[in-house]
Amino acid sequence: MKKYLKIAVSAILLGVLIYKINWKNMYQNINIPSLPIVSFVFLIFLIQFPVSAYRWKKSLEIHGLDFSFLFLQKILCIGFFINTFLPTSIGGDGYRALKTMPGEGDKSRGVSAILLERILGFLVLLFLGLLGAVFLLRKYPTPAIKMYVIGGVLVVIFTIIAKTLLGKLFPDGFLGGASWMKRFDAVKNNIQYIKCDRANLSRVILYSIVFQLLAITSIYLLFLAVGVKTGIADCAFIAAFAGIAAVLPISINGIGVVEGSMVFSAAQVGIVYDQAIIVALIMRFLTLPLTLICGFVYLYDAARS
16 A cells, blocks of 8 residues: 555656646757767766665675675666566665575674665765755855755764764763663674774775765756756755655655655756756656666566576
């Protein structure tokens, strides 16, 4: 029932967004999308797959798990397909966790590795969006940009204060002997893995930065493809806003929600509705061939199993 409700939400939101397009004036607002630029953006989407696979591999290595890059690339691709066309209760990340579950030792390490690379990737995106919003604040002092900057600064300050206080009030081992803490042994062990491998943690952060910069660049190029001259700061803010919306579990793979958030955030930097929605729809359509490719990988893997 929940699955069908998400499908309905996606269909309704996408339908409303398309309905609001001013078809009569569209050709006055945008140029015909440049095929070479759109093709290059598709190439960027392809490059993001190995970047994401390498990031996941390093996150797994932090947790003492070693898998080949090709295996992880295949599982990542299948997970992408599951998220898009097979909205099951497991989901793409659940499938990835299942396929990397260790045969011995703490079973939660595979899940922790996925959480680590997901959270770090999200935080990098939010931080890049914050930098963009700070840069835009003087030119576009809209309530949304102001709130993003204020919220981002408060989160950074709170994080620094919390880390300092927790380090002083609860030093390592302070609560280790408490009986109720035994329930969190798996969490403590995974945190210990992360703390002990700073080199691979730095690599996960680096790959996250590369991944998100590619995402921001793709938005910039797509606006350029339809004749909209914008800036990297604008696109960083738009990407971060869309990333926040994508986390909301109210639709299938963020369909409708992400497009709506892109339209709203683009309006904050002076981009008209028709321009923004066309770019959002092109981004969504560009994922379809990638999903189909991953679908063939899924069918091939299922046939061999």
